[in-house]
Structures are given as structure tokens and as C-alpha cells.
Amino acid sequence: xxxxxxxxxxxxxxxxxxxxxxxxxxxxxxxxxxxxxxxxxxxxxxxxxxxxxxxxxxxxxxxxxxxxxxxxxxxxxxxxxxxxxxxxxxxxxxxxxxxxxxxxxxxxxxx
Amino acid sequence: xxxxxxxxxxxxxxxxxxxxxxxxxxxxxxxxxxxxxxxxxxxxxxxxxxxxxxxxxxxxxxxxxxxxxxxxxxxxxxxxxxxxxxxxxxxxxxxxxxxxxxxxxxxxxxxxxxxx
Numbered sequence: 001x002x003x004x005x006x007x008x009x010x011x012x013x014x015x016x017x018x019x020x021x022x023x024x025x026x027x028x029x030x031x032x033x034x035x036x037x038x039x040x041x042x043x044x045x046x047x048x049x050x051x052x053x054x055x056x057x058x059x060x061x062x063x064x065x066x067x068x069x070x071x072x073x074x075x076x077x078x079x080x081x082x083x084x085x086x087x088x089x090x091x092x093x094x095x096x097x098x099x100x101x102x103x104x105x106x107x108x109x110x111x
Numbered sequence: 112x113x114x115x116x117x118x119x120x121x122x123x124x125x126x127x128x129x130x131x132x133x134x135x136x137x138x139x140x141x142x143x144x145x146x147x148x149x150x151x152x153x154x155x156x157x158x159x160x161x162x163x164x165x166x167x168x169x170x171x172x173x174x175x176x177x178x179x180x181x182x183x184x185x186x187x188x189x190x191x192x193x194x195x196x197x198x199x200x201x202x203x204x205x206x207x208x209x210x211x212x213x214x215x216x217x218x219x220x221x222x223x224x225x226x227x
Contacts, residue, residue, distance in 0.1 A: 004153070032214075034215060034216065036218075041199070041221075041223065042220055042221065043115075043117075043201055043218040043219050043220040043221045044201065044203075044216075044218040045218070046215050046216065046217060046218075049214070049215045089154070091154075091216070098144075098156050098159055098167060099156070099216060101153045101154040102153060103152070103153045104153070
């Protein structure tokens with residue numbers, strides 16, 4: 001059974017810092033991995049989707065990497081802003097299976 | 112706007128009530144999902160509908176009853192709920208390709224349910 005963990009559980013940084021969020025999964029036979037952002041009490045917004053054949057994806061200040069062999073993905077946020085404050089979730093999809101979500105990392109970017 | 116809408120956004124119901132949550136997707140997708148998000152727990156997949164057929168039911172109690180009348184609409188009928196069912200209920204949709212699996216999931220804003 002696929003299990004997904006995220007470290008750290010919470011992170012507080014001053015504005016302007018570059019930061020890395022981590023996602024680990026136990027079964028490396030994945031189809032894709034998706035990073036989401038969730039604001040308090042709201043739904044999830046898709047940030048980046050990485051197919052299993054890809055190593056990374058970039059969108060603006062966000063860069064996500066995938067290392068299937070080690071069961072890890074990282075989300076890099078450059079030049080963080082207070083508007084980046086949210087919970088970040090990763091979700092892994094295995095072949096023939098549905099998405100399994102991690103518990104999330106709660107990010108606070110201080111002005 | 113994500114292209115997936117949910118109503119109502121907030122719902123308070125007693126344990127003897129019957130209510131329904133509604134989800135509508137405007138993305139032309141062929142798969143829809145119900146998730147439950149409780150405080151301090153990861154998102155839990157409840158039901159999956161693919162091409163209007165239920166393809167997964169993750170041991171969800173029978174007091175939750177899904178309905179998918181067409182590829183754009185998904186309902187979650189609720190009856191005799193318990194206080195521990197209070198949570199954020201999220202709907203999502205995606206395009207499911209037979210030969211390539213599912214692509215990105217798009218989520219609605221959720222319904223905050225409180226059972227008293």
C-alpha cells in the first residue's frame with residue numbers, strides 16, 4: 001500500500017527566502033505525482049504535475065523534481081512571498097490506483 | 112475559478128437530517144471523485160466515478176450515498192450522520208485515458224460540513 005509523507009509538517013520563513021518542501025513515497029512504481037496548494041478552508045489548487053518519465057517541472061517561481069528510485073519529490077519555491085503562505089500537498093498516483101495524498105506542509109512566509 | 116463548483120459551501124445538519132452535496136465540473140472530464148478532509152488527517156478518497164460508473168468505494172459507511180447522473184454532475188447524499196463526519200468534503204474531476212491513466216485532478220472549493 002502506497003504511503004506518502006511530507007517533511008516538514010510546518011515551516012515559517014521570512015519573505016524572500018528560497019525554500020524546499022519534501023515529499024516521500026514508499027512505492028516507486030508511480031504513474032505521476034502532483035503538487036497542490038490549499039488555502040485555509042478552501043479547495044486544492046494544482047501547482048505542478050510530474051509524469052513518471054520526467055525529472056522536473058517548472059512554473060514561475062516553483063520547481064518540482066522527482067526521483068522515483070529514492071521515492072522522493074521536492075518542491076522548490078524561489079524568493080518566497082507572503083502570498084505563498086498556504087498548505088502544500090503532494091499526491092502520488094500508482095498504476096491502476098488512485099491518488100494517495102500526503103499530510104501536507106503548512107508554510108508561513110512572514111513579511 | 113477552477114472549473115469545478117460545489118454547493119453548498121457550508122452546511123450544518125443534525126444527526127437525523129437528510130441532505131445532499133452537489134458538485135459540477137465544466138471541464139469536460141470523464142472521472143469525478145469525492146474526498147473527505149478532516150482536521151489533522153490526510154485527504155481520504157471516498158468514491159470514484161469513471162464514465163458515470165462507480166469504480167471505487169473506499170469502505171465508506173452507507174450513510175454516505177453517491178450519485179453520478181452524468182459526467183458533469185456528482186452528488187453525495189447524506190443521512191443519519193455522526194459528529195465525527197464533520198469535515199471538509201472536496202469534489203475533484205480529471206480526464207481518464209484508458210492507455211495513459213489519469214491526468215491532473217482539479218478540485219472544487221469544498222463543502223464545510225458540521226454535524227450537530
